[in-house]
Amino acid sequence: MTIALDQPAAPAATGHAGIRRWLWAVAFLVFVMVVVGGATRLTGSGLSITEWRPVTGAIPPLSDAAWALEFEKYRLSPQFQLLNSGMELADFKFIYWWEWGHRQLGRLIGLVYLAGFLVILLRRQMPWRETAILFAMGLLLGLQGTIGWIMVASGLQPGMVAVAPVKLTLHLTFAGFFFASVIAFATWLTPLRRIEPAWGRAGAWLLLFLLFVQIALGGLVAGSKAGFTFNTWPLMDGALVPAASTLFAGTPVWENFVDNVALVQFNHRIGAYILFAFALWQMLSLRRAAAGSGAAKRATAIAGLVLAQSALGIVTLLLVVPLWAGLAHQALGFTVLAMGVVHVTRLSTGTPLA
Structure with a gap:
């Protein structure tokens, strides 16, 4: 918002x-x-x-x-x-x-x-x-x-x-x-120090949306304590994609998305992969279309932060959520969010103040 x-x-x-x-x-x-x-x-x-x-x-x-x-x-x-x-x-x-x-x-x-x-x-x-x-x-x-x-x-x-x-x-x-x-x-x-190109505005908004989705999925992980289970990576329950009987063990089906620790954690993992892939795509696109611009530099910084956040999330999972790692993961997540907001706002304003 x-x-x-x-x-x-x-x-x-x-x-x-x-x-x-x-x-x-x-x-x-x-x-x-x-x-x-x-x-x-x-x-x-x-x-x-x-x-x-x-x-x-x-x-x-x-x-x-x-x-x-x-x-x-x-x-x-x-x-x-x-x-x-x-x-x-x-x-x-x-x-x-x-x-x-x-x-x-x-x-x-x-x-x-x-x-x-x-x-x-x-x-x-x-x-x-x-x-x-x-x-x-x-x-x-x-x-x-x-x-x-x-x-x-x-x-x-x-x-x-x-x-x-x-x-x-x-x-x-x-x-x-x-x-x-x-x-x-x-x-x-x-x-603004200089005029921002309007190119990439839609991508910046989509990236911000994905950031909010990933934060919400992280909230479900925290609330259900899903991070204390399936503490391996990249496999989960011995497979890249756990069996449907594991992901949808509960009834009704929709409750699995908030109460089943397997599906909750799996969704957070998939969200991280999608977010990083999109951040990487936006970085490459902006660097190709508007090399040297503020938008390209921000997109590069965001992609780097998303990669660091993903790595920290893996460490947090493998170590079974020690306090320092859990807090660092949450703090870095909001740092990435702040960068995403700045990115969108700059591209949406697009004109120097003075």
Whole structure:
């Protein structure tokens, strides 16, 4: 979900340096939020706080009694009763701080975005159309927070020991939407050094679409813990393509796409192959049609990043998802997404600001 404004040019860059810095700061905070969210998931911390209190929840337990109360709330959750019944208070504090930190980052992002938007609105620093887009982006951020709580609530239902994979995927994907919108707006406000060729615009959009699809497929892998199974490459279950009885073991058929770890992982693998092949094709096409252009250079960088991301994904799989590899894989994935958004936005703007 990028903001690619097709009008001839963005407003003059003069006076917008502060807005650009604000947007890049928000994008950086979202990037950190995604990485911390990955750590929260991999450490099993996401269900440690069982209530959603947007304001008062910012205050952590400050006394032994407060810690005992929070721990007692967690002890009533299905995850504790079915999975962590031997957990002590010290262990609970470890997972609590991860989730608390994740939520604090969410609050910080909301406050930073709201403060910047109010300054722009009250000082009338941008035309009404662009201000309305920034407002819509703020609504998207609020929706993302709401989806986060819906995701957590799904893991607190009877019999659940983790959040629902589909809801985790929605949470991650909408984080990608907001991140992409911020990157796109900041890029749109950044002056071009030279005019970009329009050639390759459709390919850039398709590449961005494939990036979002791959992020969503990665969310399903994370949510179903599919990365902890079939830890071989390039073969999977002894074959390049596992047997249909393995990929479609469950019923109804559609549930295999979100709950069957074999099919979920296989789809993520296929998505990586398709994404790399297309990124490579676009790089070669742009280097042939517009050699030396900014578009060709970006396409080359994106293809290199996709290759690195694929290699890191293989390492993560073979090592059975150690924390450092899982976080690096997620971080690099959003780095590639940022590059894809910049690529699309530059090709869609196509005219220097000044």
